[in-house]
Amino acid sequence: MTMRIVVCVKYVPDATGDRYFADDLTTDREAVDGLLSELDEYAVEQALQIAEAADDAEITVLTVGPEDAKDALRKALSMGADKALHVEDDALHGTDVLGTSLVLAKAVEHTGYDLVLCGMASTDGGMGVLPAILAERLGVPQMTLLSELAVQDGVVTGRRDGDSASEELRAVLPAVVSVTDQSGEARYPSFKGIMAAKKKPLESLDLSDVGIEEDQVGLENAWTTVLEATKRPARTAGTIVNDEGEGGKQLAAYLADGRFV
Amino acid sequence: MAEVLVYVDHVDGAVRKPTLELLALARRIGEPVAVFLGAGADTAAPTLAEYGATKVLAAEVPAFDAYLVAPKVDALQAAYEAVSPAAVLVPSSAEGKEIAARLAVRTGSGLITDAVDLEAGEEGSVATQSVFAAAFTTKSLVSRGTPVITVKPNSAAPEVAPAAGAVEQLAVTVADASKGTEVVSRTPRESTGRPELTEAAIVVSGGRGLNGRENFHLIESLADSVGAAVGASRAAVDAGWYPHANQVGQTGKSVSPQLYVAVGISGAIQHRAGMQTSKTIVAVNKDAEAPIFDLVDYGVVGDLFEVVPQLTEEISARKG
Ligand SMILES: Cc1cc2nc3c(=O)[nH]c(=O)nc-3n(C[C@H](O)[C@H](O)[C@H](O)COP(=O)(O)OP(=O)(O)OC[C@H]3O[C@@H](n4cnc5c(N)ncnc54)[C@H](O)[C@@H]3O)c2cc1C
Numbered sequence: 001m002t003m004r005i006v007v008c009v010k011y012v013p014d015a016t017g018d019r020y021f022a023d024d025l026t027t028d029r030e031a032v033d034g035l036l037s038e039l040d041e042y043a044v045e046q047a048l049q050i051a052e053a054a055d056d057a058e059i060t061v062l063t064v065g066p067e068d069a070k071d072a073l074r075k076a077l078s079m080g081a082d083k084a085l086h087v088e089d090d091a092l093h094g095t096d097v098l099g100t101s102l103v104l105a106k107a108v109e110h111t112g113y114d115l116v117l118c119g120m121a122s123t124d125g126g127m128g129v130l131p132a133i134l135a136e137r138l139g140v141p142q143m144t145l146l147s148e149l150a151v152q153d154g155v156v157t158g159r160r161d162g163d164s165a166s167e168e169l170r171a172v173l174p175a176v177v178s179v180t181d182q183s184g185e186a187r188y189p190s191f192k193g194i195m196a197a198k199k200k201p202l203e204s205l206d207l208s209d210v211g212i213e214e215d216q217v218g219l220e221n222a223w224t225t226v227l228e229a230t231k232r233p234a235r236t237a238g239t240i241v242n243d244e245g246e247g248g249k250q251l252a253a254y255l256a257d258g259r260f261v
Numbered sequence: 262m263a264e265v266l267v268y269v270d271h272v273d274g275a276v277r278k279p280t281l282e283l284l285a286l287a288r289r290i291g292e293p294v295a296v297f298l299g300a301g302a303d304t305a306a307p308t309l310a311e312y313g314a315t316k317v318l319a320a321e322v323p324a325f326d327a328y329l330v331a332p333k334v335d336a337l338q339a340a341y342e343a344v345s346p347a348a349v350l351v352p353s354s355a356e357g358k359e360i361a362a363r364l365a366v367r368t369g370s371g372l373i374t375d376a377v378d379l380e381a382g383e384e385g386s387v388a389t390q391s392v393f394a395a396a397f398t399t400k401s402l403v404s405r406g407t408p409v410i411t412v413k414p415n416s417a418a419p420e421v422a423p424a425a426g427a428v429e430q431l432a433v434t435v436a437d438a439s440k441g442t443e444v445v446s447r448t449p450r451e452s453t454g455r456p457e458l459t460e461a462a463i464v465v466s467g468g469r470g471l472n473g474r475e476n477f478h479l480i481e482s483l484a485d486s487v488g489a490a491v492g493a494s495r496a497a498v499d500a501g502w503y504p505h506a507n508q509v510g511q512t513g514k515s516v517s518p519q520l521y522v523a524v525g526i527s528g529a530i531q532h533r534a535g536m537q538t539s540k541t542i543v544a545v546n547k548d549a550e551a552p553i554f555d556l557v558d559y560g561v562v563g564d565l566f567e568v569v570p571q572l573t574e575e576i577s578a579r580k581g
Contacts, residue, residue: 015511015530019393039512097372098365120512124393126534127374128355129362132330136363141441142330145355147505157445160329161505163354164272168445169329175441181495181512182505223371223405227387229397235542235556240549243563248571251543252579254559258541260463260487260520261576 003057003151003173006113007047008104008134009040009076011069012124019124024219025226026094027124029066036072039119041079041186046179047117048080048187050151058082060111064092064103070202077197078189084202085111091207094219101130103217105137106210115156118178120145131178141171147182263347265291266340268360269309269317270352274301276308278460279352281419283412284312286379288422290386291347294318295426296340298333299325302428310426312419318343318431324440326447330356331439334363339433341368346407348386350379353411354459361411370406377416377517377538386410394511394530395537414459415517450506458490458507463520464536466492466509467502470525470546470565474502479569480524486576492516492536494526510535525565528553545569 013019013032020028044061051057061076063069064087073084087107095103108116116138121128135142143149146169149158156175160167161182189197207214215221241250255261265287270277280295287293295314297305302319309317318340324332337360341349351361353375365372378389385402388410392399402408458464465487467480477497484491493503495510509516511531521539526532528544528551536542537556544553549562561568 015394019396021397025399097362101366123511126392126511127358127362127372129358129372129374132359133362133366136331136334136366139438142359143442144330144359162356163450163506165447165449167329167447169442170445171442223365223403224373224401225404227400227402229392229399232391232396232398235558238542238554238556238558238560240554240557240560240562242549243561243568245567246571247545247561247563247568248573249575251545251559251561251568251572252575254543255487255520255576256579258520260541261579 001056003054003114004112005047005051005057005059005115005117006108006111007043007059007061007076007081007117009044009061009063009072010037010122011035011063011065011072012037012122015123021229024094025229026219029068034068034071036075037119037123039121039123039181042179042181042183043117043119044076044079044081045186046149046183050115054151060085062104062107062111063087064100064107073202074197075189077200077202078194079187080193083200086202086204087210088204089207091214091218094222095217096222096224097125097127097130097133098223099217099221101133101137103207103210103212105134106212107205108138110210114173115151116176118176120178120180131176135176138176141175143169143171143175144178145180146177147180149177149179149183263291264294264344266337266344266346266349267293267295267314268337268349268351268357269295269297269305270354270357271297271299271301271305274304276305277457278419279412279414281312282414282417283350283352284309284314285417285420286412287350288313288420289379290381294344294346296337296431298336306426306428310424311421313422313424314426315424317426317428319428320431320433322433322435324435327444328440329442329444330359331363331441332435333360334367335435335439336431336433337364338367340431343431348408348410351409351411353413358411361409365409368406370409371403373401373403373408373410376410376412379410379412391538394534413515413517455484456488456490458492458514459516461490461518463487463489463522464492464509464516464518465489465522465524466494466526467497467524468494468526469496469500471497471502477503479565483522483569483573486573489522494532523553524569526553527551528556
């Protein structure tokens with residue numbers, strides 16, 4: 001039987017550029033360049049490796065997001081995923097993690113899955129909780145923050161390097177897995193991959209297709225409200241000295257003044 | 262006054278500092294009720310009481326260790342149902358965030374992660390967060406359900422505020438569905454004897470400029486001279502010079518100490534994401550153009566192999 005792998009990816013503002021809030025205090029996704037969240041590339045990479053090791057597997061990349069989010073899907077397709085699913089609906093604007101996870105869960109169920117793969121966190125919101133929520137919503141095992149994983153005979157095993165211990169985990173599929181940036185470098189799309197991606201199926205769905213009501217999502221129905229967003233004042237320019245043989249002593253004196261020594 | 266659940270982070274009953282910070286924040290919005298899972302509740306209770314816990318709901322079942330995360334969610338949910346709290350506060354560790362998130366789904370509640378401050382407001386508790394690699398500060402509140410909020414370490418000072426803090430057993434039934442992810446084995450991280458990275462008042466971090474694992478002793482000696490934790494950039498971790506557990510940044514630990522010392526670190530956005538909220542920042546880097554110097558309160562442009570040993574020696578001399 002074909003193993004159905006669904007990789008959830010996010011289209012995010014480029015972290016190396018300036019990022020802003022829009023007037024309604026949602027993340028500004030228009031004034032800035034976007035791309036496939038780098039941390040999701042690790043999930044796509046692991047999906048590809050699992051599929052390569054399996055007899056028969058199919059990788060669907062899934063995103064919830066605006067029109068431009070297709071860029072993220074195309075990147076994943078060019079890396080080697082088989083098909084893409086885009087949940088896109090004007091009513092989604094401003095949806096928070098609880099709403100987004102609801103849409104993803106419905107979409108994952110809609111398309112069918114044995115293994116859901118996610119990155120460890122988005123590079124914009126950075127909450128890092130979506131995979132756990134998805135496991136909760138789908139009612140399947142949570143195998144999150146793995147730095148190593150393998151899938152064999154319908155069982156997923158992996159290592160989670162936690163705060164106080166390193167754990168070897170095991171779960172029977174279907175399951176939700178998230179991988180860290182320690183799981184292995186993601187491949188670059190080849191020229192062939194980029195060309196092939198253009199012919200791969202990219203299906204768009206709206207909320208009604210996945211069985212979600214408009215009042216379950218969107219800024220108005222978010223579970224949290226952002227009251228204000230203020231740019232952090234630039235740190236006041238510090239003192240910079242050139243080391244001319246006394247740099248260490250000068251720094252020690254500064255630290256002593258600050259009572260750190 | 263309304264009760265506020267505080268999820269206790271501990272090691273065999275030794276309460277970790279972030280929990281004491283949570284108790285101080287909880288007292289701003291209600292009466293803290295501690296939720297203690299695992300062994301050692303009786304050891305922890307006096308400390309929790311000293312810092313304001315009006316009671317300690319305790320549960321110890323083997324499933325907490327045998328399966329990942331979900332059994333702890335079952336327990337926190339049991340506490341939630343027993344207390345009907347005004348808010349739930351959880352330390353912002355990787356596991357803490359996952360527990361909080363799943364509880365939020367189950368209770369139909371809004372979730373705020375990585376708060377750095379919390380205050381009572383007219384429409385509910387207002388949480389401050391530092392976002393986009395600390396380029397922005399936001400204030401938010403939970404608009405649906407009970408606020409479930411995870412709070413970063415070093416967000417408040419622990420406050421002694423003696424309360425009753427009696428231990429009450431919490432009845433927990435772990436659902437079969439919560440036993441999906443088996444913990445086959447667990448290898449505790451070796452203790453270095455240094456402060457915990459996320460909790461430390463001072464962090465000294467080394468980057469690619471160290472140019473090899475064998476030179477990290479320079480960072481460790483400096484750290485030890487001021488009682489600091491040791492951090493590393495991803496470049497240093499990826500090169501295998503220092504453990505990943507010590508990585509500071511977007512995909513490592515987020516730290517907010519009184520003093521952050523960056524040595525041989527350029528200050529990439531992903532590194533800044535994990536240290537930019539530090540109170541005082543100093544750096545040693547041989548490149549005067551390195552972006553880290555935009556953040557510093559004090560910077561030395563120079564060769565770390567000259568500056569750092571002199572710094573450590575001078576600190577030791579000053580201590581006498
Ligand atoms: C998705 C993603 C997540 C990431 N997550 C993280 C993260 O969590 N943490 C993190 O740190 N990075 C992270 N990075 C990587 C980040 O982009 C940088 O590559 C990394 O921080 C660079 O580490 P560095 O400053 O040690 O090395 P470099 O950028 O190479 O800087 C080394 C510095 O050392 C200085 N130097 C060299 N020799 C000396 C000397 N003898 N004396 C004094 N100074 C010297 C140089 O001038 C230079 O400024 C992430 C990247 C991505 C894409």
